[in-house]
Amino acid sequence: MTTQKGNSVFFMVYEIVMQIPKGKVFTYGAISKLINGRLSAQGVGWALNALPERPKKLSDDSPKFHSGNVPWHRVINAKGQTSTSKRPDMPEDRQRRMLESEGVIFSADAVDLDKYLWTGPRAKRS
DNA sequence: TCGTTGACTATTT
């Protein structure tokens, strides 16, 4: 490995995701832009995929990032839908459930990005 | 070091 330093782009993604306010959602592409294209949308997805439920050995250097601190469920794809979820232990229904609990109303299978899409960490919408 | 895979997006067919 050559990139698991305590300051990898993965942590940049985590920090941004943690800044997402409750009741809002964010997209992979938007995060990719926020980190100045250092990571593509696919890379962002990977970062969240690598996000451990709890501190494992992947990032013992900075065990502050995990499912309990990073609202990964607020990160969705450009279509406003939840992730494709290939893992049976992490069904998309669960992600939708968590978002609805935070005030994000799902229209059929996707959320209204025009309403729930977070504008960014510094851009403030009223 | 190379090849494959994956929680993506945009473009083309």
Place this chain on the structure above:
DNA sequence: GAAATAGCCAACG
């Protein structure tokens, strides 16, 4: 509009 293709970056074997 849906399916296929290409581009993208990082981790794993």
